Amino acid sequence: MHCQILILLFQVFKTTNCLVIPQITGELPNCYFDPIQLEIQSHCQLADPKFHEPGQVDLLIGADTFWDLLDNEKISLGSHKPILHNSRLGWFISGPLGISTPNHSFCHLSTLDVQKQLAKFWEIEELSCEPILSDEKFQAEGHFSDNFKRGSNGRFTVAIPLKKSSEVLGDSKLQATNQFLQLERKLSKNPKLKAMYTDFMTEYHDLGLMSIFSSSNFKPTYYSPHHGVLKEDSSTTKLRVVFNSSVPSSSGVSYNSIQMVEPVVQEDLVSIMLRFRQDQYIISADICKMYRQILVQEEFHPLQLILWRADPMYELQTFSLNTVTYGTASAPFLATRCLKQLAIEYESLNHHASRVISKDFYVDDLLSGADSFEEAVRLCQEVSSILKL
Structure with a gap:
């Protein structure tokens, strides 16, 4: 009978999506009863002739399909009967x-461990947890605290945290x-790209982000090659x-x-998004251009050298x-x-905005956000005010 039903279903619906699971529910009906008591007419060929015997549910048909299976014809078997x-x-x-049957109840529950899920959620939401730092990372944190100005x-000026002496660097x-x-x-073959590259480097120089370097024979130096990354869809x-300082x-x-x-x-991105x-x-x-806002102490300038000239007719400069x-x-x-340091220094001035700077930046x-439009506008203004300092 099961095979016949499946064949008929296939004939009615050529394609359908099914979810295969180990069990739909318990046995239905939950006890045996005598179908003779229902007085079903003999000409009615039942879809499930053994409907009165407890058995597993093999297929659960959704409402979007079920109603297309029904015809208009129906027969009432009497008061309080099917x-x-x-x-x-x-x-x-x-x-x-309409007959007396043993009183059984079914309870449907999820096997998902809610306790573990809630515990994981609060672990993510826990704001007071500080990461355990390795020795090197602990030194980097101490190096920043001791050397930033x-x-x-x-404006911040920082020192580069080195784990080895720059004397180990060779010729670059x-x-x-x-x-x-x-x-x-490469740039000579693409005038548009060359113009963009030249504009970038010119702006870099005009803003004081790079300056002509007078070489010294008494200090180690390092030259970083450079290249351009083009993003046509960028609005800025x-x-x-x-x-590239990894060469x-x-x-x-x-x-x-x-x-x-x-x-x-x-903070990790998941916590921020939650x-x-x-x-x-x-x-x-x-x-805007966060890295450019932070100066590096002059003693590290010899380690941050590049070569540039706007045109081959000029001398190559360092x-x-x-x-x-x-x-x-x-x-x-x-x-x-440096962003974190701003939050620390202005925490007493504006606790809310400082907390946003500390916790809501990735x-x-x-x-970030707020519960009201006015509060959101005020928060934008306060965060911007601290960053401008």
């Missing part, structure tokens, strides 16, 4: 039996020169110049390899990068740690 409905599969019987205009200028000449030939900077020098050591592996000082979903009014923003630079290993930590992107 009704017979004719269908493409035979007669269905449904309704009260703020100028009279409020020759390789940087060869790579720049390759870049120059179409071209970003990336500085090994002649000693096999690069600038990045002698820097400490820094700790992550911001809080973000709770607010009625939401705030999304980012800090420039030092004067700010935290995209492409150096310590840049993410130094930038986000690198340079802010995801």
